[in-house]
Amino acid sequence: MNKQRLKAKLIKYFLQSCGSLSIVIVLLIFLFLFKEALPFIGQPGLTELFHSVWNPVSFQKEEFGLLPLVTGSVLVTLLATVIAIPFGIIGAVYISEVASAKEREFLKPFIEILAGIPSVVLGFFGLVVIAPLVKDVFGLNTGLTALTGAVLLALMAIPTIMSISEDAIKSVPAAYKEASLALGASRLETIWKVVVPAALSGIIASVMLGMGRVVGETMTVMMVTGNAPVVSFNPFTSVRTMTATVAAEMGEVTIGSDHYMALFWVGIVLMLMTFILNLVSYRVLKKYGSERA
């Protein structure tokens, strides 16, 4: 084999290994999560995880029920998504279809800035502004509730939803708009009946990605949701999310203890949830994305 071909082959292998690096890393993470969590299956047993009380440090009875943490995460995520969707999508429609070029130039950097705010800083903002507001408006004992966390997480999801939806809306062929306008549709009718449906796959994907960001967010929710591990679907109660639990307790746990392993199970469940979310958004993109020829 001559030198040239050998070189080409080496370069190909190098690129291939770079390309597959992410797969390897994902597999390794799963592997090590399971490795640490595995002994839990024998003692105290997997069924422990399905209980509804999380009380890992106790002299009477340690309980490792993941249910309150899962419901906490789900509640906060769903609330945040519900809040973020209208703002994100309507904002995207405005920027891509209605705003003048000047407005767009002005607005887009601000959305990027919003996306770049560190979550701790958002947490401060939540503690000082949102929490007291929620407390006063709804007449609660504490402002540290699922709703407070959801509002802040929505602020983090909005830039994701907005920028990806905007791309999707912008890529709708101008011919669709012209056809609609030529049939006597107003601008608003054209946007809602033709442009948004044509961009729907991208919009749904943006929402899924926004949700992925929200599920995994840790610092903000730890600061403002009150961290009470209770099973609740009431937005005005304090809740504790999976991420906050791991972050708060991992530092003080004895390595190899039941508690330690339970925290790894929290990580596994969290990872499965984001994995499923990604899978669903991928499917949605594939199914509705092929509609446009």
Place this chain on the structure above:
Amino acid sequence: MAENQEIRSKIHVENMNFFYGSVQALFDINIELPEKKVTAFIGPSGCGKSTFLRTLNRMNDIIDGTRLEGKVLIDGGDIYGPITDVVELRRKVGMIFQKSNPFPKSIFDNIAYGPRLHGVKDKGKLMEIVESCLVKSALWDEVKDRLDKSAMSLSGGQQQRLCIARALAINPDIVLMDEPASALDPKSTLKIEDLIGELRKDYTIIIVTHNMQQAGRVSDNTAFFYEGRLIEYGATEQIFTKPNEKQTEDYITGRFG
């Protein structure tokens, strides 16, 4: 006898100038377009024939910085007047585009789009409109069993006929066609031309075309545009056999363009 009836003017354009920003695209256009006839606009690329077509349903409005001077009257009403409702105007003046542009919806929903916008909700009535428009556009037999399938599954020629059906569904008086067959194969082109022959009975049709044989085949009158000006306008036969202007003759005989 249709031939003996007095030919009524449908569109009247007077001293019209049109600008894209500071660039003037049309210069002092004066023309009368007759009702229920096919008028073809011909001319080399960039001569303003498509721009002129798009002034007739105000589609140029969606381009920033365009401006029109002069008068465009349809049925005697100034369509650029202060009280003109653009939505109403576009209902009366349908348009077919160069590249077929069905919505990524079902065949049924494509045609029902216009009627729904204008307030038709009854399912039976919509079905009636969809069927009659598909029959008119000679597509019914090909698609009647798959109205709920995506319009994107149709061939290029079928898509263009679907777009024609969609334009007819809002019951316009005038149908503007911007090179409707330029992206189609000869067989589909022929179908569209046959269709135009059928539609001329009920609609005033204005067609922009690059293809002079096509203009000769389908139109009653022909207008020749060159560099933003209307050079010559008359019966198609006259324009193609003994044009009055040298430029027209040069273009038709293929000396330029």
